[in-house]
Amino acid sequence: MKQERLERAAAEAKLSELAGWALNDTASAISKTFKFSNFIEAFGFMTQAAITAEKLNHHPEWFNVYSRVDVTLNTHDAGGLTELDFKLARAMDKAAARGAV
């Protein structure tokens, strides 16, 4: 499924419906840091997010240390942001809502 790249204004509109996500300077990616109470909570979140990512065939760039997970979303096939990034962001927020601190 070919996704169209969202221009800055469209990306900002979608971003305004989310909490804690930031747009980068070139409007080509969104990022968020998730904090949990320990490594198991963080890894549980990553496991749920991984299952969703695989279903969507859309994969996060992320970095985990102990209870923290830094996430960056971007659609490399489109060279920027697409609806898929926001779909995955919403799913990650839902997954995190169970274990986030």
Ligand SMILES: C[C@H](O)[C@H](O)[C@H]1CNC2=NC(N)=NC(=O)C2=N1
């Ligand atoms: C071939 C494969 O379907 C593509 O490379 C998919 C896989 N996962 C992906 N994930 C992300 N974040 N962006 C993509 O463009 C992308 N493309």
